[in-house]
Structures are given as C-alpha cells and as structure tokens.
Amino acid sequence: MNNVREGLIPTVLGTVVTTTGVALRATKKVDPAIAWGIAGFGLAHVVLGAIDLVEHRNRYDI
Numbered sequence: 001m002n003n004v005r006e007g008l009i010p011t012v013l014g015t016v017v018t019t020t021g022v023a024l025r026a027t028k029k030v031d032p033a034i035a036w037g038i039a040g041f042g043l044a045h046v047v048l049g050a051i052d053l054v055e056h057r058n059r060y061d062i
Contacts, residue, residue, distance in 0.1 A: 007052025014045025 021039025024030045 006056045007049040010045045011049030014042045017042030
C-alpha cells in the first residue's frame, strides 16, 4: 500500500460516489435532493483528492 499515490484513493472513491449519486437521481427512486447531496459529497472527494495528487506529484518523481 506504500506505493499508492497520496490522493488517489479519495479521487477514485469520489468518482464512484458521484456516479452513484447521479445514477440514483436518474432512477427517480430517491429524493433528488438526497441524490444530489450524494453526488456533491463525491465531487468534494474528487476535488480534494486531485489537490493532493497535484500537491504531492513532485514527491514521487525521481
């Protein structure tokens, strides 16, 4: 697990959560506010993970 770049896990997890939120909205089985909340939570993780990836990219360059 040491060779996983910092920020990659939140970015991937955020992508999955965002996709789930949008899919829940499309099915109309869940209140749209809840579905958009889930999608927003996922987008926040994507943004924060991307910041970590960019911030620490030089640490792993050799």
